[in-house]
Amino acid sequence: MSLVLGLETSCDETGIGIVRSGPDGAVLLADAIASSAPEHARYGGVVPEVASRAHVEAMLPTLERALATAGCSLADIDAVAVTGGPGLAGALLVGVAAAKALAAGLDKPLYGVHHLAAHVAVDTLEHGPLPDACVGLLVSGGHSSLVAVEDPAAPRVLGETVDDAAGEAFDKVARLLDLGFPGGPVVDRVAGDGNPLAIAFPRGKHDDGSYDFSFSGLKTAVARWLAAYPDARDVPVADVCASFQEAVADVLTAKAIRACQDFGYDTLVIGGGVAANSRLRGLAQTRCDAAGLRLRVPRPGLCTDNGAMVAALGAILVGRGATPSRLDMPARSTLPLPH
Numbered sequence: 001m002s003l004v005l006g007l008e009t010s011c012d013e014t015g016i017g018i019v020r021s022g023p024d025g026a027v028l029l030a031d032a033i034a035s036s037a038p039e040h041a042r043y044g045g046v047v048p049e050v051a052s053r054a055h056v057e058a059m060l061p062t063l064e065r066a067l068a069t070a071g072c073s074l075a076d077i078d079a080v081a082v083t084g085g086p087g088l089a090g091a092l093l094v095g096v097a098a099a100k101a102l103a104a105g106l107d108k109p110l111y112g113v114h115h116l117a118a119h120v121a122v123d124t125l126e127h128g129p130l131p132d133a134c135v136g137l138l139v140s141g142g143h144s145s146l147v148a149v150e151d152p153a154a155p156r157v158l159g160e161t162v163d164d165a166a167g168e169a170f171d172k173v174a175r176l177l178d179l180g181f182p183g184g185p186v187v188d189r190v191a192g193d194g195n196p197l198a199i200a201f202p203r204g205k206h207d208d209g210s211y212d213f214s215f216s217g218l219k220t221a222v223a224r225w226l227a228a229y230p231d232a233r234d235v236p237v238a239d240v241c242a243s244f245q246e247a248v249a250d251v252l253t254a255k256a257i258r259a260c261q262d263f264g265y266d267t268l269v270i271g272g273g274v275a276a277n278s279r280l281r282g283l284a285q286t287r288c289d290a291a292g293l294r295l296r297v298p299r300p301g302l303c304t305d306n307g308a309m310v311a312a313l314g315a316i317l318v319g320r321g322a323t324p325s326r327l328d329m330p331a332r333s334t335l336p337l338p339h
């Protein structure tokens with residue numbers, strides 16, 4: 001058994017997780033998070049400099065909270081995992097520097113992990129070890145990728161967004177409707193009172209045979225649709241949210257399920273902030289049931305960025321005796337997965 005500490009600072013959440021890994025998989029002991037999201041709200045998006053500074057301030061208090069929740073001390077930690085990329089360069093550097101200091105000071109191995117791979121691995125904390133192979137749908141503010149997960153540390157990219165990420169589309173539509181930032185949770189909530197069939201918004205790249213996504217046309221269609229209302233007070237906001245959300249959930253789930261069928265993989269894992277979306281979760285479940293596939297989606301709190309996901313992937317690496325990263329490992333804002 002070993003205790004793995006995971007540090008996540010790729011965007012605006014300072015996440016520190018602690019998992020205990022053993023032969024039967026990993027158990028989550030602590031998942032402490034400090035978010036600088038409120039500081040970015042008035043800019044309508046994450047301000048990198050503000051995020052980096054917030055990580056520096058939040059790092060030690062968040063670490064102390066995680067250790068207290070797990071009921072352990074730094075001396076008990078057996079390995080340190082950290083998001084090495086992709087993400088905001090300055091933000092990543094804070095986590096990577098802290099992880100290196102901890103690994104060096106404690107004389108324990110350091111594991112740099114890929115942020116998107118960690119979004120898949122976190123599901124092991126809820127639903128046990130991953131199957132030998134599965135398809136992952138990773139949808140966040142920065143990414144929308146469909147991956148084949150044969151090696152949990154390095155999922156293979158099958159398709160990606162060619163323009164906006166799914167979460168970005170949620171955030172932009174929320175801005176068009178003046179609903180605040182981040183937009184995903186509020187669009188999700190408002191959509192609950194709307195009719196998803198009220199407006200037939202376009203499904204980008206739906207029938208093109210690829211595994212790629214496109215959301216900028218959808219965002220433009222929403223903008224054009226809203227522009228037709230001379231008075232913003234007349235806009236049926238709930239119907240717009242529900243119909244927009246339906247279009248996103250429709251294309252994401254259709255392509256993810258086709259990938260499972262094409263590759264003969266019987267499990268779909270969904271991760272990333274947008275995986276918290278209630279309609280995406282519901283439609284994915286309905287369609288996986290119909291196709292005889294197993295759907296694995298972590299609880300919403302583990303879908304958005306957190307340290308537990310990094311610790312979960314670190315535990316997989318420790319478990320298989322992977323070679324640790326070097327203490328001079330870089331933080332990489334761009335870190336492509338294999339294709």
Ligand code: KG4
Nearest residue numbers: 140141142167184185273274276277304305
């Ligand atoms: O994974 P994440 O926390 O950070 C990134 O790596 O980007 O994802 C954040 C994104 C934001 O765009 C946010 O609007 C979106 O996830 N999001 C949601 C929901 N909760 C968060 N989108 C749709 N529905 C939600 N319930």
Ligand code: ZN
Nearest residue numbers: 140272273305
């Ligand atoms: Zn993320």
